[in-house]
Amino acid sequence: MKILHTSDWHLGHTLYDHGRMAEHEDFLRQLKIVVGEQQPDALLVCGDVFDRVAAPVAARELYVRALLDMHDICPAMQIIVTAGNHDGKSALETEGLIWGRLHVKVIGQVEFDDDGQVDFDRHIVEIRDAQGCLLGFVAAVPHIYEYGYPQMGDAEDRNDRQKLFFQTLLDKVAERNPDKLPVVLSAHLAMAGGNFAGHTFSDSIGGIETVKQEQLGTGGYDYLALGHIHSPQTLPGSKPVARYCGTPIAISFDETGHHGVTMVTLEKGVPPFIEEIEIRNPKPLLTLPGKPALFEDALQELREFPDTESAYIRLNVLLDGPLPPNHIEQILQILDRKKAEYCCVVTSLPSREEKSGENVDVKPVDADNMPEPGELADRFFQKKYNVSMDADLAELLRKAIEVAQKNEIEH
Ligand SMILES: [Mn+2]
Numbered sequence: 001m002k003i004l005h006t007s008d009w010h011l012g013h014t015l016y017d018h019g020r021m022a023e024h025e026d027f028l029r030q031l032k033i034v035v036g037e038q039q040p041d042a043l044l045v046c047g048d049v050f051d052r053v054a055a056p057v058a059a060r061e062l063y064v065r066a067l068l069d070m071h072d073i074c075p076a077m078q079i080i081v082t083a084g085n086h087d088g089k090s091a092l093e094t095e096g097l098i099w100g101r102l103h104v105k106v107i108g109q110v111e112f113d114d115d116g117q118v119d120f121d122r123h124i125v126e127i128r129d130a131q132g133c134l135l136g137f138v139a140a141v142p143h144i145y146e147y148g149y150p151q152m153g154d155a156e157d158r159n160d161r162q163k164l165f166f167q168t169l170l171d172k173v174a175e176r177n178p179d180k181l182p183v184v185l186s187a188h189l190a191m192a193g194g195n196f197a198g199h200t201f202s203d204s205i206g207g208i209e210t211v212k213q214e215q216l217g218t219g220g221y222d223y224l225a226l227g228h229i230h231s232p233q234t235l236p237g238s239k240p241v242a243r244y245c246g247t248p249i250a251i252s253f254d255e256t257g258h259h260g261v262t263m264v265t266l267e268k269g270v271p272p273f274i275e276e277i278e279i280r281n282p283k284p285l286l287t288l289p290g291k292p293a294l295f296e297d298a299l300q301e302l303r304e305f306p307d308t309e310s311a312y313i314r315l316n317v318l319l320d321g322p323l324p325p326n327h328i329e330q331i332l333q334i335l336d337r338k339k340a341e342y343c344c345v346v347t348s349l350p351s352r353e354e355k356s357g358e359n360v361d362v363k364p365v366d367a368d369n370m371p372e373p374g375e376l377a378d379r380f381f382q383k384k385y386n387v388s389m390d391a392d393l394a395e396l397l398r399k400a401i402e403v404a405q406k407n408e409i410e411h
Contacts, residue, residue, distance in 0.1 A: 007227030047084025
């Protein structure tokens with residue numbers, strides 16, 4: 001059984017206001033080639049098909065066209081789409097009714113039968129070859145918030161509910177699988193021991209709570225196909241092997257390294273064979289220079305960047321004072337005749353060892369011995385930038401303090 005494991009397409013993503021439709025189109029063009037060449041038995045999209053619940057029309061069209069294309073080039077292939085935390089779960093699910101006709105199974109959320117019992121059957125997908133011969137199973141679980149696992153039996157704690165959910169699902173697969181054909185479990189969640197580089201846990205990844213593999217049931221599957229984390233990785237020590245295929249194109253500048261999709265070949269009684277297939281982004285996310293440099297040096301590097309090269313640029317600046325007020329204009333001016341596009345500036349301060357001169361210690365201020373505002377500001381400035389304020393800035397500050405104090409007296 002050959003499974004093409006993908007996740008986190010994030011169609012409709014914008015990077016600092018730059019739409020990424022062309023890159024996603026290019027990814028789907030590459031994916032179509034992979035599917036055409038490899039003829040997998042199943043294609044998994046393990047959540048975060050879209051970047052946001054209300055995905056733009058163009059992104060939805062891209063998704064529809066992609067599924068049609070994949071079906072056309074490999075008609076016997078079973079496509080399985082599960083919702084991630086970024087997806088509109090019920091919308092995805094409703095469209096699934098139509099997709100069923102084209103060998104696409106969409107699982108947006110957990111549903112219950114008339115007796116109020118979890119409908120596990122809809123999470124179990126049989127994978128068959130072109131002749132209809134059963135090859136194995138995919139047990140597909142969409143993103144479920146930790147507190148959202150259904151109450152089952154006497155499991156009250158949310159961890160117990162999660163564990164019971166997965167275990168029950170795997171037990172139901174086992175009932176249907178007397179020949180012990182290969183089973184893939186798929187989920188969209190953060191596993192303990194993963195490398196979460198690039199995820200700023202403030203976004204909808206939310207207060208990330210990691211899950212240990214034993215939470216997802218014991219035994220009963222041969223490969224754990226994960227979505228949610230964007231760096232491709234096989235989890236060290238995972239048993240059965242658990243893997244994030246990663247996002248096909250980087251979503252943030254901190255997702256350095258390659259991206260792609262994962263081809264998994266599963267045979268009865270043999271450990272899964274895993275092959276990474278790289279997806280090349282025609283417009284990479286670049287941090288320039290590679291190591292933080294003073295603003296002028298960073299600008300120089302930007303000037304030297306090839307005019308015709310497509311890229312998103314994050315300028316990497318080492319601060320020796322505040323950035324010039326017109327720093328963005330300076331950057332944009334250089335990029336004006338280039339194909340590369342500006343995204344942001346990331347700043348860092350020299351590490352303590354690199355700092356020259358005395359380190360100025362800011363002592364806690366006691367109310368009776370409050371220093372003059374100008375002195376306090378200067379101490380803070382020295383501490384932050386390791387130099388004194390220049391005369392112009394000191395004069396501006398002196399005037400601002402004067403006005404503020406005058407206002408205070410008047411009111
Ligand atoms: Mn994601």
